Amino acid sequence: MRISTRAGAVIASAALAALALASCSGGGSGGSGGGEATGDNKPEKLTVAAWMDFPPELLQSFEDEYGIEVVVNSFPDGASAQTVLRNGLSSNGAGLSDVHLIELDWWTEMMAVPEDWVELPEIPDRWVDWKVKQGSVDGVITGYGTDIGPLGIAYNEEMMAAAGVATDAESFGELIGGDAASWQSFLDAGRQYVAASDNYYIDSLSSAFQAAINLLPAAFEDADSGQPYELADNAQIEELFMMFAEAAEDGISAGIPIGHADWGAGFQNRQWASVVTPAWMAGIIAENADGVPGWRVSSTFPDGGGNWGGSFFAVPATGENTAWAVKLADYLTSPDAAVQWFHETGQFPSQLEAIASPDIAETENEFFGGQRLGQIYGDLAAGAGDAAAGGYRGENFAGIQTLVTDGIRQVESGSATAQEAWDSVVSEFDALGFDTAD
Amino acid sequence: MALTSALPRTPRRIGWGQRLSRWDVKVSPYLYISPFFLLFAVFGIFPLLFNVVVALHDWHRRAGMGDFVGLDNFAWVLQQPLFWRSLENTISIFLLGGVPQLVLALIIAAILDQNLRARTFWRMSVLIPFVVMPVATSMIFGQVFGQFGILVPNLHALGLFTDSSSPFFQDRFLSHVAIGSMVVFRWTGYNALILLAAMQAVPRELYEAATVDGAGRARQFFSVTIPSIRPTLIFVILTMTIGGLEIFDEARLFDGGGTGGGQGGTDNQWTTVMLYLFNLGFGQWQDRLGQAAAVGWIFAFIILVISLLNFSLTRRISSTDAAPRRPRRRSRSASTAGQPGTPSVIAHEVADDAMEGAGR
Numbered sequence: 001m002r003i004s005t006r007a008g009a010v011i012a013s014a015a016l017a018a019l020a021l022a023s024c025s026g027g028g029s030g031g032s033g034g035g036e037a038t039g040d041n042k043p044e045k046l047t048v049a050a051w052m053d054f055p056p057e058l059l060q061s062f063e064d065e066y067g068i069e070v071v072v073n074s075f076p077d078g079a080s081a082q083t084v085l086r087n088g089l090s091s092n093g094a095g096l097s098d099v100h101l102i103e104l105d106w107w108t109e110m111m112a113v114p115e116d117w118v119e120l121p122e123i124p125d126r127w128v129d130w131k132v133k134q135g136s137v138d139g140v141i142t143g144y145g146t147d148i149g150p151l152g153i154a155y156n157e158e159m160m161a162a163a164g165v166a167t168d169a170e171s172f173g174e175l176i177g178g179d180a181a182s183w184q185s186f187l188d189a190g191r192q193y194v195a196a197s198d199n200y201y202i203d204s205l206s207s208a209f210q211a212a213i214n215l216l217p218a219a220f221e222d223a224d225s226g227q228p229y230e231l232a233d234n235a236q237i238e239e240l241f242m243m244f245a246e247a248a249e250d251g252i253s254a255g256i257p258i259g260h261a262d263w264g265a266g267f268q269n270r271q272w273a274s275v276v277t278p279a280w281m282a283g284i285i286a287e288n289a290d291g292v293p294g295w296r297v298s299s300t301f302p303d304g305g306g307n308w309g310g311s312f313f314a315v316p317a318t319g320e321n322t323a324w325a326v327k328l329a330d331y332l333t334s335p336d337a338a339v340q341w342f343h344e345t346g347q348f349p350s351q352l353e354a355i356a357s358p359d360i361a362e363t364e365n366e367f368f369g370g371q372r373l374g375q376i377y378g379d380l381a382a383g384a385g386d387a388a389a390g391g392y393r394g395e396n397f398a399g400i401q402t403l404v405t406d407g408i409r410q411v412e413s414g415s416a417t418a419q420e421a422w423d424s425v426v427s428e429f430d431a432l433g434f435d436t437a438d
Numbered sequence: 439m440a441l442t443s444a445l446p447r448t449p450r451r452i453g454w455g456q457r458l459s460r461w462d463v464k465v466s467p468y469l470y471i472s473p474f475f476l477l478f479a480v481f482g483i484f485p486l487l488f489n490v491v492v493a494l495h496d497w498h499r500r501a502g503m504g505d506f507v508g509l510d511n512f513a514w515v516l517q518q519p520l521f522w523r524s525l526e527n528t529i530s531i532f533l534l535g536g537v538p539q540l541v542l543a544l545i546i547a548a549i550l551d552q553n554l555r556a557r558t559f560w561r562m563s564v565l566i567p568f569v570v571m572p573v574a575t576s577m578i579f580g581q582v583f584g585q586f587g588i589l590v591p592n593l594h595a596l597g598l599f600t601d602s603s604s605p606f607f608q609d610r611f612l613s614h615v616a617i618g619s620m621v622v623f624r625w626t627g628y629n630a631l632i633l634l635a636a637m638q639a640v641p642r643e644l645y646e647a648a649t650v651d652g653a654g655r656a657r658q659f660f661s662v663t664i665p666s667i668r669p670t671l672i673f674v675i676l677t678m679t680i681g682g683l684e685i686f687d688e689a690r691l692f693d694g695g696g697t698g699g700g701q702g703g704t705d706n707q708w709t710t711v712m713l714y715l716f717n718l719g720f721g722q723w724q725d726r727l728g729q730a731a732a733v734g735w736i737f738a739f740i741i742l743v744i745s746l747l748n749f750s751l752t753r754r755i756s757s758t759d760a761a762p763r764r765p766r767r768r769s770r771s772a773s774t775a776g777q778p779g780t781p782s783v784i785a786h787e788v789a790d791d792a793m794e795g796a797g798r
Contacts, residue, residue, distance in 0.1 A: 087720060090499040113500055255603045256585065261577075261693055262604060265586035399724070402701075409704035413608040416705070424705075431518065432724065 037323040045069040046321060046328050047097035048313075051081050052347070055340035062331055068324065077259065078103045082110075089116050093318025098325040099332070102143060103311050104134065104390070106398045110314075117142040118315040118322045120329065130389035131350040135312045143312030144333040147347035149278030150381035150388065151211055151306050153186075154285055157369075158294030159273040163197035165189070173300030183212050183243060186302045190252035193273060200272040204257035206408040208276045209244040213237075213401060215306040215387055220401070221394035222437035228396050230436045231404075231429040238422065241404060245418030248411040255412030264288040278308035279377040283346030286367035296368055299376050305384035310350060348377045355381075396434070403428055493731035500725070511732035521733065523706055524714040525740070530614045531689070531710060532682040535621030540678065542626045547633035548659055561634065564627035575620055576691035583607070583616045607693050610707040617708055620688040625681070629674050636670035637663060672752050679748050683741050686712040711737050 046068055059070045075081040081101065088096040089110070102110055111117065120141045127135075127145045135143035153176070160166040166175045175192070177185030186208075190201035202208060213219050219237065221228050231237065247253070254272050256262045258281065266272060267289035275285060282297060289295055313329040315322055331337065338349035339359050346365075349355055360374035381388055407425035410416040416424065493511055496504030515521050550561055567575070581587050583606035590604050599605040606616040640663060648658045664671070689702055689710045701717055702709025709717075711733065719730030 083720070086499070260603075261580040261607075262585040265584065269586055406704045413603060413704065415608060428520075431520070 037327045041321065041323060042066070043068060043321040043324055045071055046099065046325060047071045047073055048099040048101070048328065048332070049073040049075065049081055049085070049097035050101035051075040051077055052101075052341075052345050055337075055344040058332070058337055058340055062328065066324075066327075068328075070328065073097050078106075082106050085110060089113070089316070093316055096316045096318060098319045098321055099313050099315055099329050101146070101311050102314050104149075104309050104393075105401070107134070107143070107312065108393045109395050109398060111137045111142060112395050114138065114140065114142060116317055118317050118319075118326060120144060120315070120326060123330065125352060126333070126335070127350050128352060128355070128388075130386075131310070134310075134389065143314040144329050145350040146311045146313060146333055146338070147280055147341065148310035148350045148381065148388070149280050149308040150348060150377045150384060151214070151301050151308050152277050152279070152282075152377060152380050153274055153298045153301060154277040154282065154295055154368075155274040155298055156270075156292075156294045157296050159197070159199065159270065160193070163193050163273070165193050165196060169296055169298055172296075172298050176298070176300060177302065178300065181300055181302045183208075183240070183302045187243065187247040187252070190247060190274075191250055194250075194252050197273070199270060200254040201252040201274060203254055203263065203266060203272045203275045204260075204409075205244050205248045205253040205255075205412055206405040207257045209240070209408050210401065210405050211276045211278070211306070211308050212240055212244070212302075213404075214308045214390055215303055216240075216391045218392040220397055221392060223392040223394075225437050226394040227437035228394070228400060228434045231400070232426045237404065241407065241422055241425075242418055244408050245411045245421055248408060249418055253412050255409065257409075258284065267292055276308075279346065279348035279373075280309060282365075282368070282373055282377075286346070286365075289367075294369075297371060297373060297376050299379055301380060301383075304387060305380050306387040307381070307384060307390050342374065346373065348374070348381070400429070489731045489734060492727055493735055495728050497728035497731070498725050499720070499727055504728075507728070511728045512736065514729055515732045515736060520706060520709070521711070521714060524702070524709045524711045527610075527614065527702070527706075527708055528683055528685065528710040528712075530611075531617050531621070531685055531708070532679075534614050534618030535625075535685070536678055536682045538618070539622045539626050539629065540675065542622065543629035543633055543674070544664075546626065546630040547637055548663065550630065550634050551637045551663075561631065564630050566627065567623050568625065568628045570624070572624070572687040573691060575624055576688060579616065579620050579623070580691075580693060607703070608707070610703075610705075613692070613703060613708040617685070617688050617692055620692070621682065621685065624688075625678070629678065632674055633667060633670060636667035640666040672749065675748055675752050676745055679745050680741055683737075683744065684712055685710050686716065689713050690716070 048070060050072060051074065054072055059072070062068070062070055075084070082103070084095060085100055085102070086109075088094055114137045117137075120143070122141060123144075128148070131145040131148060132141065135141055135145050153172075155166075155172050157166075157168065157172075160172060160175075166172040173181070176189045193201040216236065220231075220234070248255075254266060256266050256271070267285070268291070270292065275281070277285060277297060285295065313332055315325040315329055319325055333351070335349070335351040335353035335357070338347075338351045338354035339357055341347050342349060342354070342360050343363070349360065354360060355378060361378060362372060363374055364370045365373045404425050407416075407421040410421045410424070411418055491503075494506060494508060496507050496511075498504065546564055550557070550564070554560055582589055583604060584590065585604040587604070590599065590606070593599050593605075606612045644662050644666070645658055648662050653661065689708050690713055692708060693703070702713050715730050715733040715737070718724055718733060719727045
């Protein structure tokens, strides 16, 4: 008896060791996806990785309908979700959730290997056309669109009035150039504002610069080959860069972009009077500027407007329950869900039915002085036209964009002149040694 | 062993149970110690060896192994200005975080070594910063050093740094000071407790003798305490060197990923080598695992050199006043150096020193 217990212990520990090794070397064979979502393969729970708040009823009603618990793996911001996803993809899906939220800015990078993602069935007439196109790889849909980011400008009426440059939405629109508004006229308005005021015109010119980049048809990369342009020869970027960098030299910006430790405090301390505000940022501003009156959203935007960001739900092919995950992604991007999200976080939907819904157009926003943000952003989206679809984004778009916006930040912080910053950005780009397009 | 000698006498049949028990005796000890070695093999040796392979190849995260490139990756890294900048940053942050940390830890340990009321409470409380998560530490310090935190507005009031954003997120040296202060905050208590443990092992007679000889508190600290805890001090300095050079969390989380996007500042003001490695291989969009692995090896070598340098320096500093006077002591101190757990020899030697120093 005693011996057999011991033998058992030996076998058990050997088995444990073997198990430990096996689980370390594991990896999974990479699911093929597809299949039908039936009662037979129904999982007990599904996981979804995202970084915004979920409307509480949303997940509950999915659970009620299918009896599947949905767990949200919540990230503090898109960047950390991106890191986890990126590393999971390169290790055969280790640590990934069943459904992942992916932001437009790093969408192409994640889709570099389309086989990593489950092909999603077409759902006719749900989204605006260009959103579907953005969410597809070679004509195959791999992501269901959530929100879009029509570009607007939030400005503080009281601060503008105190500086004597504008009083209401209309006069602010005129200040930044009216119908003919361009980035140049927008920045000149800033020079005018800071001359008459002792705070800053804008939170961060690097953010504004990022918005301007989003309006370009092909900012950094050649659409045919996908290869980056030589940055030193990229005249349109250089011109834009110098325009923003010179404005930064003139001190119109506080140099504190969203995500910075000081951003929220800057609102509370009334440090700046305007912020380039895509639809999804309006709710974030309302949160950070809580208790500071006078914030409004202008329906005028330089160069006719455009789109910044907006996300997709996609299903990694390595997941165990891809069929049900597809169902969940479908559910999370339904017009109903989009409306709920609009009320929860202020994200502007990409779903046609939701956009048209009076529930969105007629909701008055308390923080923004009763403005109908759904209406304003709807108009901005419609006004942007084709530009709303954004330009071409290759695999290195996000990286190069970070590089050049960092250059603007150097000028904002006073550690470099416009020319020095551009030179340093170019040399950093050269050090990366890309095969550049001719 | 008795079993083996019994074997020839019972050649015909060995029971299953008996055979098992023989295996048990032979194999079990190895199985009992195996978890450590298995884990070490999987998480220690294998990555180490694999890293050599990665460093010698063109290696991308998604595409995996590419061509064999020999030492090209190493050459590439050594030619990157950013690598050298990050090395400067690392050493600067290490010095700004390490030196005050050691001095403070010694002082705190010395205070805790006294007869305090509620001793355990004080001892536990110095460890609290260490228990706080690095993320929380970074957030707290981000607030402290931020434009609207408790520090910068006061500096503004003094007429300093009236820029639009916090100088601690802009200026290279000041950002090192800020990150260094996080390191001090986090690790001082931990080191103080280790030093305290060593101080407690110093025989009280030495202090009594020193007191009788008329040595004050400060004199006792430098002539009795420090020499007595030398092995521990060396240990603390070595681990601090290695840990301090590998700094990553604080630098990555400083500024909440704002201006620098977690990469170490807009102009890489506080990119440390580990952060540079991470950005090369994983964090940024560069996807250069081969080069990142090369950074790892180059940096491991640098840490080794700095640690050895530090080790020899530490040994020399605390034995300077003893060595020249009597040659025989040099040989003795060499034999005890780096050997924790020989307090009697050290104590004896220290007693000599203390008496002599006090009587001189």
